Amino acid sequence: MRYDVFIIDNLIKFNDFKDYSQKKLRNTNISLFPNVEDMIYEIEFVDVLIVHIDSIEYFKIIDNYLKNEPYIVFIIKDNSDLAKIPNSKKCDILYEPLDFNKLIFKINLFINNINNHISLKKEEDFSNSIINNINYPIFSTDSEHIIFANNHFYELTNCFSLEELNKKYKTTNDIFENEEGCITDLDLLSIDNTKEKTLKVCIKDLENKKRFFSIQKIHLSHNDTNIIILNDISHEVEHKHELYKLLYTDNLTKFPNRAKLIEDLQNNGLNLQAVSLLNINSFKEVNDFFGHKVGDSILIDVAKLISKKIENFKNLKLYKFPSDTYCIVNTENSRDEFVNLINEIIETIYKNVFIFEHYEIDIRMTAGISFSDKNNKLITADIALQTAKKDHKDYLIFYDELDKFQEYENNMFWTKKLKSAFINDHIEVFVQPLVNNKTLNVDKYECLVRLIDEDGKIVNPYFFLDISKRSNQYTKLTKIVIEKSFKKFDNLPFEFSVNISYEDIENSNFLDFIKEMLKKYNVKNRVVFEILEDENIKNYNLLISFIDEIKSLGCKVAIDDFGSGYSNFEHLLKMNVNYLKIDASLIKNVAKNENSYKITKTIIEFAKSLNLKTIAEYVENEEIFNIIKELGADYSQGYYFSAPIAEPIINEFKEKIE
Structure with a gap:
């Protein structure tokens, strides 16, 4: 130039x-x-x-x-x-x-x-040209006014000049909407905090629709201005909002769910003074009889009724728990008012007739209420609810005598112990001898499970057997006992028994497992499967079929604890078993209780009429042994002869009695 x-x-x-x-x-x-x-x-x-x-x-x-x-x-x-x-x-x-x-x-x-000046002008024109072609809304500001904007920002704000922009937005902070999780002050944008987390803003577009942007500020020190770059994240925010609704909203009633309550307690500082869990009585019957469409309609209507009852109480909030359970939380200390309101809700639900198409359905609810400061209110409210259902009450307020936390803690302790025993192969089989009452020889053994603790202590199944059932580990435990018992008696001359339950028999692959073990170990003619006849037996045809299958393989079957409250003489006639083990509660009282004596005598005589052998458990002393021997029981088992031991011993007990 x-x-x-x-x-x-x-x-x-x-x-x-x-x-x-x-x-x-x-x-x-x-x-x-x-x-x-x-x-x-x-x-x-x-x-x-x-x-x-x-x-x-x-x-x-x-x-x-x-x-x-x-x-x-x-x-x-x-x-x-x-x-x-x-x-x-x-x-x-x-x-x-x-x-x-x-x-x-x-x-x-x-x-x-x-x-x-020409160079700067060219540079500015070049920069503006680039910025105008960047696919983000961009503007620059001197902290008070907009001094430059690219085409995308003009389009976003529905403005056509800087003059129009500065007229529409008196300050740059006026650009941004006050939305949860969004900033409205550009001074909050520093180099440090933008590195730590993504800040976002909300701006209304030309259609007055709220759009969300991540925001970045570049400070130009030579003229003390800031370039603001906006990246549209509306789709991401909307996706997160939808995900939030899925995670924290009950899909059917659209009320916040249990996960939302936990979130409110952990992160939102919700302070619970009281909790009530309300459950629809016999709701499964409604679903089964009228269908799920009707059931869903009732769940929605019940939620609306409860919401209507508490809408004037700012201290109360409704959450919809899974299935047919609702939760009302109270953030104020208003004990009597809260109890009265829960009672009113139960009465309102009872008086309301739920109509769906041509159906008129009556609904009742039960509630558990907790004001407990001692333990988790959700758990204690649930304990109160379950107790109220059991006692057929409309509602029950939790009190300390209902507290089962020690039981829960014990359950978790033994569940952990049992899991560790499985991992470390610390499940062992001990044996207790069965003495032939005529020859006084040990003809048989019962295999009993034991858990070996970390310190080598032998733990009785009393502590972990029920826990194994509650924690879905019982069948695994049974299979370990069966295999270890088969292995222990593989090369011994004794008959031996293992305990199985109806839950095991219900398992579709349990019989296949037994067949597999019988192929692996040579015990099919010496193993006896002891089955407990209790309230869990739902299908006697399945039980009888299992017994027939087992016996066809060459094994024997015993009914355990016969004479207890669930024993059934009629069912016994249909089951092709080999032994009856008389319930321990009868044997230990046979010397001092006339009824125990008579029942024991009747069972033994009944078994003889069916050519069944009888085994008396819990023979603790010589007096009991003499009585059951006189009554004609075939075998005795108990501490009078031996506690459970690690390995079988031959010909010890005949010498002891003589």
Whole structure:
């Protein structure tokens, strides 16, 4: 780019300067004009104008022809000449005698400034061009007003100029909507916190719809401005919102669910003073009889009724738990009011007739209420609910005597112990001898499970057998006992028994497991499966079929604890068993209780009529042994002969009795 320097000097004092400056000034065209007439035709656009004070009148003439504002340097003789310079003009001054180098320096300084300005303008135009083509809304601000915006930001805000933007938004913070989780103050955007987490803002678009953006601030220190870059995350926010609803809202009733209550307790500082769990009585029957569509309708209507009852209580909130359970939490200490309200809700549900198509359905609810400060209110409210159902009460308030936390803690302790025993192979089989009452020889053994603790202590199944059932580990335990028992008696001459339950028999692959073990170990003619006849037996045909299958494999079967409250003589006639083990509660009282004696005698006589062998358990002393021997029992088992031992012992007990 070339620059034009015009010198107005009728004294022709600058001829030498023109020659001198050619080596000093690049891209510069210097023109000397001794008279104004020559200059008028070329003066419209000039970059630098050098005027000698003696030619000031010429300058006043040509000033009218200038169409730009050139850089002007006046050459004066002394300060008295300053008064001749027009006040309206911005100019530089040099004194005579003229120093060419100083003049060249000033011209160069101006040219450099012009170049820098052009460079900055080009850079700005280039940057704006790039920013306008970036697919994000971007604007820059001086902290109070918007000083630049790209096309995407104009489109977002439905504005068409900076003037319109600054009129619409009095401050930059007015751009942002006050939404949960969003910032509205740009001062909160620092380099540090944007590194730690993604901050977001909410802006209404041209359709007045709320859109969400992650926001980034770039500070320009040279002019103390900020560039704000917005990345549309509306879809992500909407997706998270939908996911939140899925996680924390009951899909059917649209009320917050149990997970939401836990979230409120853990992260939102919800302080519970009381909790009530309400459950619809016999709701499964409603579903089974009327169908799930009707059941779902009732669940929704019940939720609406409860919500209506508590809507005027700011301290109460309803949560919909799984299935047919509702939870009301109270954040205020209003015990009597809360209990009365729960009772009113139960009465309202009872009086309401739920109509679906042509069905009229009556519903009753039961509630458990907890004000407990001792333990988790959700758990204690559930304990109260289950107790109320059991006692057929409309509601029950938790009290300390219902507290089962010690039982829960014990269950968790033994569940963990049992799991560890499985992993470390610490389940062992002990044996207790069965003595032939005629020969006093040990003919058989019963295999009994034991758990070996970490410190080598032998643990009785009393502590972990029921826990294994509750924790779904019972069948696994049974299979371990069976395999270890088979292995223990594989090469011994004794008959031996293992205990199995109806739960085992119900398992579809249990019989296959037994067949597999019988192939592996040579015990099929010596193993006896002891089955407990109790309240868990739902299908006697299945039980009888299992017994027949086992016996066809060469094994024997015993009914355990016969004579207890669940024993059934009629069922026994249909079961092709080999032994009856008389219930321990009868045997231990046979010497001191007449009824026990009579029942024991009847069982033994009944068994003999069916050609069944009888085994008396719990023979603790000689008196009991003599009685059951006299009554005709075939075998005795108990501590009078031996406690359970690790390995079988031959011919010990005959010598002991004799």
